[in-house]
Amino acid sequence: MSHFTTVATKIKDLVCLKAALKDLGYEFAEAEQGVEVRGYLGQKELAELSIRASKTYDVGVKKTAEGYEFVADWWGVETTRGVTQEEFVKSVTQRYAYHKVLSEVAKQGYTIETDEVRSDKTIAITVRKWQ
Numbered sequence: 001m002s003h004f005t006t007v008a009t010k011i012k013d014l015v016c017l018k019a020a021l022k023d024l025g026y027e028f029a030e031a032e033q034g035v036e037v038r039g040y041l042g043q044k045e046l047a048e049l050s051i052r053a054s055k056t057y058d059v060g061v062k063k064t065a066e067g068y069e070f071v072a073d074w075w076g077v078e079t080t081r082g083v084t085q086e087e088f089v090k091s092v093t094q095r096y097a098y099h100k101v102l103s104e105v106a107k108q109g110y111t112i113e114t115d116e117v118r119s120d121k122t123i124a125i126t127v128r129k130w131q
Contacts, residue, residue, distance in 0.1 A: 003040040003073040007089055011096055012067035014049070016103055020095035027052045035060075039073035047071060054080035059088065098123055 037060030047060030
């Protein structure tokens with residue numbers, strides 16, 4: 001019986017996801033033919049990206065028709081890293097959104113004026129475009 005569980009996300013940009021993971025201090029591996037995601041008792045899944053959650057557990061990133069999803073043995077991730085599925089998804093999604101906003105405003109010719117993390121952990125970004 002597999003311990004792996006899948007979590008759907010709204011993530012569609014792998015470049016922004018990788019930037020978010022780097023910001024959060026996660027190491028990851030990727031390969032066109034897939035990389036192994038480690039779980040309970042040596043169980044493995046294949047994914048496009050394998051995020052090293054601990055010495056023995058990984059979080060995988062798999063492509064779907066709608067974007068990307070996370071797959072992991074969340075019990076193992078929580079017990080070895082101390083991060084729940086909800087905490088992981090929330091922190092990665094927030095940092096992903098930050099990088100996606102920066103990417104999109106740059107495409108539209110805006111520059112970042114201010115970039116601040118508030119006490120409630122929200123991120124405020126002010127942009128400007130010169131005409």
